[in-house]
Amino acid sequence: xxxxxxxxxxxxxxxxxxxxxxxxxxxxxxxxxxxxxxxxxxxxxxxxxxxxxxxxxxxxxxxxxxxxxxxxxxxxxxxxxxxxxxxxxxxxxxxxxxxxxxxxxxxxxxxxxxxxxxxxxxxxxxxxxxxxxxxxxxxxxxxxxxxxxxxx
Amino acid sequence: xxxxxxxxxxxxxxxxxxxxxxxxxxxxxxxxxxxxxxxxxxxxxxxxxxxxxxxxxxxxxxxxxxxxxxxxxxxxxxxxxxxxxxxxxxxxxxxxxxxxxxxxxxxxxxxxxxxxxxxxxxxxxxxxxxxxxxxxxxxxxxxxxxxxxxxxxxxxxxxxxxxxxxxxxxxxxxxxxxxxxxxxxxxxxxxxxxxxxxxxxxxxxxxxxxxxxxxxxxxxxxxxxxxxxxxxxxxxxxxxxxxxxxxxxxxxxxxxxxxxxxxxxxxxxxxxxxxxxxxxxxxxxxxxxxxxxxxxxxxxxxxxxxxxxxxxxxxxxxxxxxxxxxxxxxxxxxxxxxxxxxxxxxxxxxxxxxxxxxxxxxxxxxxxxxxxxxxxxxxxxxxxxxxxxxxxxxxxxxxxxxxxxxxxxxxxxxxxxxxxxxxxxxxxxxxxxxxxxxxxxxxxxxxxxxxxxxxxxxxxxxxxxxxxxxxxxxxxxxxxxxxxxxxxxxxxxxxxxxxxxxxxxxxxxxxxxxxxxxxxxxxxxxxxxxxxxxxxxxxxxxxxxxxxxxxxxxxxxxxxxxxxxxxxxxxxxxxxxxxxxxxxxxxxxxxxxxxxxxxxxxxxxxxxxxxxxxxxxxxxxxxxxxxxxxxxxxxxxxxxxxxxxxxxxxxxxxxxxxxxxxxxxxxxxxxxxxxxxxxxxxxxxxxxxxxxxxxxxxxxxxxxxxxxxxxxxxxxxxxxxxxxxxxxxxxxxxxxxxxxxxxxxxxxxxxxxxxxxxxxx
Numbered sequence: 001x002x003x004x005x006x007x008x009x010x011x012x013x014x015x016x017x018x019x020x021x022x023x024x025x026x027x028x029x030x031x032x033x034x035x036x037x038x039x040x041x042x043x044x045x046x047x048x049x050x051x052x053x054x055x056x057x058x059x060x061x062x063x064x065x066x067x068x069x070x071x072x073x074x075x076x077x078x079x080x081x082x083x084x085x086x087x088x089x090x091x092x093x094x095x096x097x098x099x100x101x102x103x104x105x106x107x108x109x110x111x112x113x114x115x116x117x118x119x120x121x122x123x124x125x126x127x128x129x130x131x132x133x134x135x136x137x138x139x140x141x142x143x144x145x146x147x148x149x150x151x152x
Numbered sequence: 153x154x155x156x157x158x159x160x161x162x163x164x165x166x167x168x169x170x171x172x173x174x175x176x177x178x179x180x181x182x183x184x185x186x187x188x189x190x191x192x193x194x195x196x197x198x199x200x201x202x203x204x205x206x207x208x209x210x211x212x213x214x215x216x217x218x219x220x221x222x223x224x225x226x227x228x229x230x231x232x233x234x235x236x237x238x239x240x241x242x243x244x245x246x247x248x249x250x251x252x253x254x255x256x257x258x259x260x261x262x263x264x265x266x267x268x269x270x271x272x273x274x275x276x277x278x279x280x281x282x283x284x285x286x287x288x289x290x291x292x293x294x295x296x297x298x299x300x301x302x303x304x305x306x307x308x309x310x311x312x313x314x315x316x317x318x319x320x321x322x323x324x325x326x327x328x329x330x331x332x333x334x335x336x337x338x339x340x341x342x343x344x345x346x347x348x349x350x351x352x353x354x355x356x357x358x359x360x361x362x363x364x365x366x367x368x369x370x371x372x373x374x375x376x377x378x379x380x381x382x383x384x385x386x387x388x389x390x391x392x393x394x395x396x397x398x399x400x401x402x403x404x405x406x407x408x409x410x411x412x413x414x415x416x417x418x419x420x421x422x423x424x425x426x427x428x429x430x431x432x433x434x435x436x437x438x439x440x441x442x443x444x445x446x447x448x449x450x451x452x453x454x455x456x457x458x459x460x461x462x463x464x465x466x467x468x469x470x471x472x473x474x475x476x477x478x479x480x481x482x483x484x485x486x487x488x489x490x491x492x493x494x495x496x497x498x499x500x501x502x503x504x505x506x507x508x509x510x511x512x513x514x515x516x517x518x519x520x521x522x523x524x525x526x527x528x529x530x531x532x533x534x535x536x537x538x539x540x541x542x543x544x545x546x547x548x549x550x551x552x553x554x555x556x557x558x559x560x561x562x563x564x565x566x567x568x569x570x571x572x573x574x575x576x577x578x579x580x581x582x583x584x585x586x587x588x589x590x591x592x593x594x595x596x597x598x599x600x601x602x603x604x605x606x607x608x609x610x611x612x613x614x615x616x617x618x619x620x621x622x623x624x625x626x627x628x629x630x631x632x633x634x635x636x637x638x639x640x641x642x643x644x645x646x647x648x649x650x651x652x653x654x655x656x657x658x659x660x661x662x663x664x665x666x667x668x669x670x671x672x673x674x675x676x677x678x679x680x681x682x683x684x685x686x687x688x689x690x691x692x693x694x695x696x697x698x699x700x701x702x703x704x705x706x707x708x709x710x711x712x713x714x715x716x717x718x719x720x721x722x723x724x725x726x727x728x729x730x731x732x733x734x735x736x737x738x739x740x741x742x743x744x745x746x747x748x749x750x751x752x753x754x755x756x757x758x759x760x761x762x763x764x765x766x767x768x769x770x771x772x773x774x775x776x777x778x779x780x781x782x783x784x785x786x787x788x789x790x791x792x793x794x795x796x797x798x799x800x801x802x803x804x805x806x807x808x809x810x811x812x813x814x815x816x817x818x819x820x821x822x823x824x825x826x827x828x829x830x831x832x833x834x835x836x837x838x839x840x841x842x843x844x845x846x847x848x849x850x851x852x853x854x855x856x857x858x859x860x861x862x863x864x865x866x867x868x869x870x871x872x873x874x875x876x877x878x879x880x881x882x883x884x885x886x887x888x889x890x891x892x893x894x895x896x897x898x899x900x901x902x903x904x905x906x907x908x909x910x911x912x913x
Binding site (some may be wrong): 036 | 383675716719720725728732733737738739740
């Protein structure tokens with residue numbers, strides 16, 4: 001039980017991971033329909049074989065700069081308590097197996113938005129794997145007011 | 153829980169529902185052999201199966217019930233109100249037992265003694281009173297049309313004329329103890345055999361109601377099939393798009409067939425989810441019966457159109473609101489027998505339910521012939537609760553006042569009963585109905601009753617919608633909120649939409665229609681250069697009883713769309729009702745006209761945020777919004793009139809003004825329209841008499857128009873106005889609009905004063 005598998009991906013050079021069980025599928029960039037007046041982190045809606053899935057741009061969610069124009073993100077579709085949600089990431093990594101002993105809490109010096117979304121860090125041989133809290137990442141109700149329809 | 157118990161729970165529930173229905177019917181027709189037999193069978197099944205799977209309590213109470221029924225069947229006992237109530241109590245208890253089994257797997261420790269006692273009392277009492285007295289039947293609630301009357305059947309078959317039936321019925325009323333058929337045969341109106349045939353038909357139709365030639369299907373499976381059909385509709389739309397640039401006749405034929413089959417399949421699957429509204433109505437005879445007993449009122453329940461079908465999800469959604477309305481009607485609507493007789497009405501009140509299809513919607517009407525709404529009490533209550541100012545109420549129509557019963561926390565019931573009147577409810581009814589895209593409206597005549605009209609869509613899953621494009625994005629507008637399409641070309645496009653400061657309006661057949669630009673509301677950049685526009689497309693929409701025009705870049709087509717809900721992340725965006733997948737596989741958003749109208753009026757009066765910020769949200773919502781036309785007269789500063797009073801804004805050349813008697817008039821639309829200088833009427837200093845055109849606000853009332861001459865039209869604002877200051881002659885009062893103190897003009901009073909004095913410049 002000490003080993004867990006993570007599906008990993010990159011956002012602005014950093015390696016993130018979510019538990020493999022929560023990932024429904026990983027797909028290429030899809031055409032998206034933007035939602036006017038929606039919170040900025042919502043990149044749009046995609047048609048996933050007849051199911052409409054909301055795509056959340058993790059760059060914006062984490063508060064880092066946008067992708068350069070022409071750089072197409074990948075979709076990591078995760079299952080949440082409210083149905084499938086797609087997370088837009090820069091690039092997809094391998095599925096890695098981690099040991100419990102390599103786990104450490106996120107350092108306090110992380111920016112507050114990131115610290116809220118990062119559950120902890122696994123120290124891999126070559127790099128660090130940041131564990132993303134999917135449920136919190138897709139929960140944007142609290143922040144919706146700031147950049148959402150209320151702003152004029 | 154094992155499979156048998158699961159199955160029995162479903163079956164038991166249905167049996168109990170059927171029993172409810174049959175008992176009320178049975179009270180009406182206590183001699184019906186079929187009904188006794190049916191009730192007996194149902195109770196027997198409950199007892200037998202219940203016992204077999206170990207539900208001992210259920211078995212024991214239904215055992216006593218069965219005994220009573222067998223005596224009723226054998227004529228040893230006759231039905232009276234006491235027996236019916238005891239048996240109904242037994243049914244209720246059985247239902248509770250089943251509910252407990254469903255929840256916990258056990259029958260629980262429900263107290264059976266009360267019911268057992270009353271049931272045993274009946275059985276024991278039977279010995280002592282046997283053979284004594286006639287059956288006492290207390291039929292308070294009657295489900296008309298549940299099984300056809302013999303007279304109706306005979307008239308329908310053409311065997312007897314209507315007046316013969318009426319004659320025979322009169323004879324019955326006058327004390328003729330014979331059955332209707334016997335009287336008719338005796339009078340020679342009909343042959344014996346025909347009556348026998350009709351009786352046969354009657355009992356068959358009663359049988360039909362009980363026997364279901366159907367199979368049970370898991371709702372989840374139906375939902376899944378429905379989803380698949382939705383997908384198929386999308387795929388079909390996709391294929392049909394290819395047909396436009398495809399010449400292969402074989403392909404075109406196949407596509408055509410696919411189109412037809414899909415449509416039929418969609419209708420068919422839709423039908424499987426359809427249920428007659430009677431499924432909910434079936435509960436009402438019982439509710440009416442119980443409530444009439446509790447309240448001591450006499451109520452007759454009539455239902456029409458119980459076969460009207462609705463989507464299952466909608467049936468579920470309106471079940472509680474309808475029940476609430478029915479309870480309300482009984483509790484508050486219909487008066488006690490004594491009060492009714494005093495008012496010269498029949499002692500028995502009438503509750504009438506009606507359902508019918510109209511224009512792709514289902515209409516449900518619930519009316520009573522009770523006391524009607526007490527509009528004065530409603531007004532008083534509204535003022536007392538601080539929901540509206542007296543001035544505001546004075547201007548409201550009776551219908552608007554009546555509809556205030558749907559406001560939260562509103563109850564004019566003199567006392568709170570355990571049935572209703574706590575002031576929660578009608579607002580929930582309205583919210584629930586609106587949630588499924590329906591509307592509810594109340595009309596009432598004091599002393600004659602109240603009618604509630606509910607309109608709901610047939611289904612929510614697949615709806616017709618208009619597809620429009622703005623800023624390169626496609627949007628779907630549900631057909632139900634669509635009124636008409638207006639296309640302005642050439643010079644009309646340049647001048648058609650006029651600006652009153654920031655608010656755009658369009659003159660639609662003489663009336664001012666507020667215009668909203670979709671691209672601006674959604675903060676999209678329009679693909680077209682607005683200034684160089686030679687075509688303007690206006691989609692006229694209806695929202696909350698108001699109309700507004702929505703300017704879009706392009707109007708594409710109408711299409712059947714499959715509505716998909718938006719995810720939680722987007723719930724805060726009120727301008728969209730959902731999303732759908734278009735024929736090309738791309739996602740398009742469905743506009744929510746209510747949300748859009750709401751947003752547009754907010755954006756129109758950005759200043760309003762400042763004034764409204766301090767107030768609580770609920771208060772804000774409770775107050776009525778209205779559009780006001782702001783204008784300037786003389787040096788008085790700003791004046792405002794409700795936009796509803798304004799039929800048009802006009803400009804006239806001073807040369808057009810003519811004099812008739814003491815009045816200034818203009819020729820306007822083939823009629824003579826008197827002009828009224830607002831400055832004069834209010835005895836304000838005159839502005840230096842005009843160079844250039846004069847500005848006129850046209851007010852029409854009953855075909856007669858009056859032109860109010862003003863100095864300058866300033867703006868149209870849409871905001872909550874709280875009127876302060878006393879109404880005084882031509883002024884309604886004063887309010888703060890756009891952070892300026894503004895006098896509100898009482899147009900009718902102004903016009904009246906003109907007619908009276910003829911004081912014109």
